[in-house]
Amino acid sequence: MAKDLFSNLDLNLLRTFIILHQERNMRKASExxxxxxxxxxxxxxxxxxxxxxxxxxxxxxxLRATEYANQLAESISPILDELSSTLNESNEFNPQELDGVIKIALSPFLLSAIANSLFQAIRTEAPNVQSAIIKLV
Structure with a gap:
């Protein structure tokens, strides 16, 4: 049975490996x-x-890379780039991108006090959203 090289690999080492492969110099890689x-x-x-x-x-x-190192770098470099891109993507909330229905439950007192302002704010910040206000009894 073949050795599972992934299950016990410290993934931080792969980043070091890729930098070493790019730099071919320990000092530059460390910097x-x-x-x-x-x-x-x-x-x-x-x-x-x-x-x-x-x-x-x-x-x-x-440093000169071995044939195995060249093959490994060629295979894993795009995967690590994609992983880095995915993890560093912005996850900021953007109400302009929302689409669908938002249901908001309010007491009659709050409904009369803020419903108009709330609808205006939703229409301005999330123009593709439909608002439905449910009156709590």
Whole structure:
């Protein structure tokens, strides 16, 4: 049975791996990730242990990625980009985008006091919404 490489992988290591693959330099990777060079070295060792591959080999020009590292980066880079984009998307509430019916239950006292202002505010802020006010008894 094949080893499950995903179930016990620290996903933070994948970000380090991608940055290392892009930079091919420990110092530059550490600067981009705002961590020390020893932290990058430890992360790389954990990645090597996890994947059973050297991933990067030191050369006099920096780091050279192994074939496995190149394949891995090509596969996971778009996935991590999509995940980052999804998680960083704005989740701000925009009433202009609402569509449908809003039902609001009010006591007769509040209904007579604020119903007109409430309808005007809803019509202005959420023009595609239909309002229904239910009178509480």
């Amino acid at each position: 981009r990730l705002f961590v020390s060079q020893p932290a990058i070295s430890k992360a790389l060792q954990r990645l090597r242990d996890h994947f059973g591959d050297e991933l990067f080999v030191k050369t006099h020009h920096g």
